[in-house]
Amino acid sequence: GDSVTQMEGPVTLSEEAFLTINCTYTATGYPSLFWYVQYPGEGLQLLLKATKADDKGSNKGFEATYRKETTSFHLEKGSVQVSDSAVYFCALIPSGSARQLTFGSGTQLTVLP
Amino acid sequence: GAVVSQHPSRVICKSGTSVKIECRSLDFQATTMFWYRQFPKQSLMLMATSNEGSKATYEQGVEKDKFLINHASLTLSTLTVTSAHPEDSSFYICSLAGGYNEQFFGPGTRLTVL
Numbered sequence: 001g002d003s004v005t006q007m008e009g010p011v012t013l014s015e016e017a018f019l020t021i022n023c024t025y026t027a028t029g030y031p032s033l034f035w036y037v038q039y040p041g042e043g044l045q046l047l048l049k050a051t052k053a054d055d056k057g058s059n060k061g062f063e064a065t066y067r068k069e070t071t072s073f074h075l076e077k078g079s080v081q082v083s084d085s086a087v088y089f090c091a092l093i094p095s096g097s098a099r100q101l102t103f104g105s106g107t108q109l110t111v112l113p
Numbered sequence: 114g115a116v117v118s119q120h121p122s123r124v125i126c127k128s129g130t131s132v133k134i135e136c137r138s139l140d141f142q143a144t145t146m147f148w149y150r151q152f153p154k155q156s157l158m159l160m161a162t163s164n165e166g167s168k169a170t171y172e173q174g175v176e177k178d179k180f181l182i183n184h185a186s187l188t189l190s191t192l193t194v195t196s197a198h199p200e201d202s203s204f205y206i207c208s209l210a211g212g213y214n215e216q217f218f219g220p221g222t223r224l225t226v227l
Contacts, residue, residue: 036218041221041223043117043119043206043218043221044157044208044218046114046215049214051214089157093214100159101147101157101159101208103157106154106155108154
């Protein structure tokens with residue numbers, strides 16, 4: 001079945017450091033790919049998405065590129081801030097599905113001042 | 114995107130009682146809503162898909178008689194945890210299906226069963 005594998009956390013970085021959170025997926029066809037962010041005690045917010053190969057999603061300085069050849073959708077940010085501390089989830093919706101999301105395990109990011 | 118609310122945000126109940134959690138779409142007519150469960154420091158697990166006007170579709174391993182889902186209108190879905198036990202303590206999150214492959218999430222409900 002479809003699955004998402006995320007880099008295990010927790011990840012701790014200093015402010016202004018470069019961030020990469022790896023995400024790879026297993027799915028047939030061309031799924032839509034997402035990154036969601038969850039701040040403490042809150043629900044999920046969509047951070048960015050990409051719906052076809054080579055698409056780059058970006059938002060709030062975060063970027064991820066849909067790489068079909070490596071089945072990856074790694075999240076990157078050039079300079080993290082303390083306010084970026086949260087849990088990040090990679091997710092997919094299979095092509096032609098009833099919009100059911102499959103989530104990765106989540107990666108806890110802590111940014112220190 | 115669509116705004117989704119959940120009520121209550123936190124609830125503490127005694128073992129054996131039932132708890133109802135509401136998920137409302139404030140500005141979008143949602144024919145499909147999803148209910149997820151999240152254990153501490155873990156990912157979201159889909160419990161069921163709620164379709165307006167019809168029975169919910171439950172994921173394997175989710176007891177439909179324990180987790181009652183009602184989606185009576187395009188703006189409201191409810192999840193009732195019946196005869197709750199401490200192992201049902203969790204963070205319950207709903208989402209609604211928006212446009213193309215979009216889901217909009219509620220803020221979640223923290224259930225603690227004593």
